Amino acid sequence: MTTVADIQRALIARGYDVGRTGADNITGRATMAAIRKFQADRNLPVKYPGTVGPITLAALGLAADKPPEPGVAVDELVPPWVALARTKIGLHEKLNNKTLRDWLKSDGNTLGDPAVLPWCGDFMETVIAVTLPGEPLPANPYWALNWREFGQPIDIVALGAVAAFQREGGGHIGMIAGHESGYFHVLGGNQSNAVIITKIAKTRLSGPLRWPMTYSLPSEALPMRAIEATVSTNEA
Template identity: 40%
Template sequence: MTGYNYDARDLQRRLAALGLYSGEIDGVVGPKTEAAIVAFKRGRGLRPRPYIGPLTWNALIGMTTSTSGRSDAAYQPPWLNELGKVIGLHEVRDNGALTAWLRSDGRTLGDPAALPWCGDAAETAMLRALPNEPVVPSTNDNPYWARHWQGFGKPCGRVLGAAVPMSRDGGGHIAFLIGVSLDGQAIRCRGGNQSNMISDAWFDADRALTYRWPVSYPESMQRPAPIMDAAGAILSANEG
């Protein structure tokens, strides 16, 4: 593979931090590394081919570098890793695999091709990572209703992995924070039912109703969400 000048071991470490690569950190860009590159690019709307150019590399750096420039690979919250493993799955094209994953926590809303499933994805990722985490504060609350995540866990700031329930005409949306724009007016979140798939997308920061952190995961693991360049980004307005 040819393309942008990068260190292959660094590439593998960054892809592993996102839950996309599970092979050896050996600097050999083989089938596993190439598959991880394709998954990364597919989840970000880039042409899904095993090629690293400047756009891909800059996106990857933004996903795995903190505001201090330090690698955040050791700080990737486990629920983001869970979503990273299935990023790119589409509700129609990959219905079987997506449905199986949504059921893997022992609960499911139903067919993602027929129902709004962002809450199902958030619950599945959280419970696979933290099986004892109470995803809603009361049994009367439905975790599949995105706005109920306003009562999830405990308040936090704009930290990597924070649950972000959002406003939306006619309902809401729930996803997890992975980045903040340079001007602070946009946030990048990973979640389900974003362009009908598990993906990363930009949102107007004003849509965030709150930022929440799980009660069963240490606050000491909180890290500021990476600062990213959102120039030219299209903000999601109506998830689906």
């Protein structure tokens, strides 16, 4: 199975800098920049530079018959920040503390220990900063409600749309993974102390859904589909 480290080693072998920690199996900003440069240097016909699919794997000399990890090679319809976030599902702030802390600082910034501090904003900052290095981030991205000014508003429910929610004592930030009547399916951090998909009432949405400025706007809304998931009422 192709890993991030496999991709990093292939880039290093071709003279690309993936960061001071080398093939650390973490998709950080330096690795994403190296992928983008490699794709540009080879003039690879990829729809979303910085994501890795069959074309880039073949150019790196990685076996096409080795299925990549989720989020390493992504379907072109899945925004890269969603693909990266999916690979972190299940990480718990206490049970997987070191793994989670190391990843949250992989973009060069972090709020701190997720077992002590509210980290939904740190999670969102990391997935956006790593996969969209040129995207402007909100002032103090660790404060969830500041994401109401992120990017640009969109008027459809799209996969990966950034959603800020009101909660008692503050706010919460996550990304849209789906929706049904009355609820968004939200993929985010600090949801039951972990990275999971949970249901949040649409009435709690604070401001319009948002979309990055540096990524093409979605043209199709997600269809409604019910899922089995816990309904979250307060993500503190």
